[in-house]
Every structure is written in C-alpha cells, then in structure tokens.
Amino acid sequence: MNDRLARINAAIRALGFAQRSSADEWVRESGLTRQQAFTIGYIEEHQDRGVIARELAEISGTTAASVASLLQGLEERGLVTRTPSPDDSRVKLLRVTPAASRLTEGFEDAMIAAQEQPFAVLTPDEQQTLLSLLERVTADIEPVGPPPPRRRDR
Known part of the structure; x- marks a missing residue:
C-alpha cells in the first residue's frame, strides 16, 4: 500500500476509534x-x-x-x-x-456531538466534498453490523 492510501486508512480508523471512545466513555458513566x-x-x-x-x-x-x-x-x-x-x-x-429511558437519556445527543466535532474544522462545502468522495468510495460496499442510527432533523 502506498503512503497516501496508508494515511487515508489511518485517518478513517482514527475517526472510528474516536467515536467509539466517546461512546465508551458515555456508557461507562451510565453504569452500563x-x-x-x-x-x-x-x-x-x-x-x-x-x-x-x-x-x-x-x-x-x-x-x-x-x-x-x-x-x-x-x-x-x-x-x-x-x-x-x-x-x-x-x-x-x-x-x-x-x-432505563432515564438512564440512557442524552446518549444520542452526546454521540451526535462526538460525530460532529472532528468535522467542525471543515467548511460546509468541504464537508460536502468529503461526503461525496466517501460515498463514491463506499458505493459498492455492503453495510456491516447493526443498522445505522436513525437520522434526526435539526
């Protein structure tokens, strides 16, 4: 793998690990x-x-x-x-x-904030460009794991 592809893969993994870490921290604090x-x-x-x-x-x-x-x-x-x-x-x-509802209240908002935070350094146009590129890269990849969380209109 060339250096550029290695760096792209490392960046994608870093995003995934950061989001999982945020979820793990929230879960730990909930006692679950x-x-x-x-x-x-x-x-x-x-x-x-x-x-x-x-x-x-x-x-x-x-x-x-x-x-x-x-x-x-x-x-x-x-x-x-x-x-x-x-x-x-x-x-x-x-x-x-x-x-249980009270115990997990706020999780979705915390995860949305954790997902938004890394991309705050990008302008809306840059975010759209990144999204378009990632959608092209992943167009033929079958989703793995549980269904994605439902989208909330803000």
Whole structure:
C-alpha cells in the first residue's frame, strides 16, 4: 500500500476509534456495559413494533444464551420487561422501563456531538466534498453490523 492510501486508512480508523471512545466513555458513566446500553437503546428505538430476544441475538451476533443472560440482568435491575405477545403467548416482547429511558437519556445527543466535532474544522462545502468522495468510495460496499442510527432533523 502506498503512503497516501496508508494515511487515508489511518485517518478513517482514527475517526472510528474516536467515536467509539466517546461512546465508551458515555456508557461507562451510565453504569452500563456497552452491550447493556446497546440493548436498551435498540429495544427503546424498536419496541413499538415489538422486539424479541432472537432479534437481539441476530443483530448483535451473539448467542441466544448470551442474550437471555443479558436480558435477565436488565430485568432484575428493573430496566427491561418481557411480556407475552398478544399474537403468540410463547413469544415475549421486550420493552424498556422508564428507569432505563432515564438512564440512557442524552446518549444520542452526546454521540451526535462526538460525530460532529472532528468535522467542525471543515467548511460546509468541504464537508460536502468529503461526503461525496466517501460515498463514491463506499458505493459498492455492503453495510456491516447493526443498522445505522436513525437520522434526526435539526
């Protein structure tokens, strides 16, 4: 790999690590683990359509047993409830409690600020140019991992 490509890749990795570090710091201060915070956030965002444990295992790439243990701990802390589905009583729907919502309140705003901060040195036109270039580079790359966070209009 030539020096320019190595520097581009290093810059992209640095951005990713900086954002992950910001998320980790926020999570640490909340008293949750990264997996607990992710689980609460995911359930809260999708609970209106019904979230089940199997879905959590699929999107997090973990086993059903790991998810069951995680949910049991969250349930014991009063952060998650499991209720029978109205369509199939064998299926348990997950919901976050008001305590969980309070605990994770502010996370999305903190992450948006952490994502905006590195790009504040660029003008809006420079940001648009960077976006256009990155979209060209990534156009044929399949997304990996959980779906991106929902966009908020500001």
